[in-house]
Amino acid sequence: MPKNHNNITDFSSIFEKQMKPAPGVLLLAEPFMESPEFKRAVILVTEHSPNGTMGFILNRKLAIKPTQAIDDFPEFEDTLFYGGPVSTELLFYIHTLGNILEGSIEIMKGVYMGGDFETLKDLLREGKVKTTQIRFFAGYSGWTAGQLKSELKEHSWIITPATKSHAMKGNSSLWKTILRDLGGKYAMVAEFPEDPTLN
Numbered sequence: 363m364p365k366n367h368n369n370i371t372d373f374s375s376i377f378e379k380q381m382k383p384a385p386g387v388l389l390l391a392e393p394f395m396e397s398p399e400f401k402r403a404v405i406l407v408t409e410h411s412p413n414g415t416m417g418f419i420l421n422r423k424l425a426i427k428p429t430q431a432i433d434d435f436p437e438f439e440d441t442l443f444y445g446g447p448v449s450t451e452l453l454f455y456i457h458t459l460g461n462i463l464e465g466s467i468e469i470m471k472g473v474y475m476g477g478d479f480e481t482l483k484d485l486l487r488e489g490k491v492k493t494t495q496i497r498f499f500a501g502y503s504g505w506t507a508g509q510l511k512s513e514l515k516e517h518s519w520i521i522t523p524a525t526k527s528h529a530m531k532g533n534s535s536l537w538k539t540i541l542r543d544l545g546g547k548y549a550m551v552a553e554f555p556e557d558p559t560l561n
Contacts (some may be wrong), residue, residue, distance in 0.1 A: 380521045405419050455502065
C-alpha cells in the first residue's frame with residue numbers, strides 16, 4: 363500500500379494509535395485495498411476474541427430479498443446484504459428488537475445479533491417488525507486467531523466506533539460518508555481514487 367499520496371504526505375499516520383478491535387466498532391478498508399470482496403468495505407465487528415473475529419459488511423447490497431434466498435421465509439420488504447465470504451449459504455441478522463428474540467446478543471448499545479429464528483419468522487408474519495429494525499446478511503466476514511492483528515499491522519483497516527445508524531442504515535456510500543464525517547485527514551482519504559495510478 364502506498365505510504366505517500368499527492369494530497370497527503372503522511373497518509374500512514376491515520377493508522378497511528380488506532381482503537382482496538384471489539385464488538386461495536388467498524389473496520390473501513392484502506393482506500394487502495396485490491397480484494398474485490400473487501401474493496402471500500404465497511405464491516406461491523408460483532409465478535410472479537412483471541413480465537414478470532416466476526417463481522418458483517420454493511421455496504422454490499424444484493425439484488426434479492428431474504429424471502430427469495432430462504433425457503434419458508436415470510437414476505438418481508440427488505441433487502442439482503444452480502445455479509446462476507448464465509449458461510450454465504452446461511453442467513454444472519456442484526457436488529458434492534460432486543461430480548462424479544464431469545465438468545466440474541468447485544469453487540470453495541472441497542473443493536474443485537476441473532477436470536478430465535480422461529481420467533482423472528484412469527485413476528486415477521488404478524489407484521490410486528492419494521493424494515494428499520496432488522497438487517498439480513500448472506501454470509502459473514504471472519505478472521506482466525508491473529509489474522510486481523512496481522513492485517514492491522516499492514517494498515518489494511520481503519521477502525522472507528524460504530525453508531526446505531528451506521529449499523530442499521532448502511533448503504534453503498536457508507537465508506538465515504540464515514541470518512542468525511544471523521545474530518546481532517548480522513549475526509550481527504552475519502553476522496554482518494556480507487557486506482558492510485560489515476561491521480
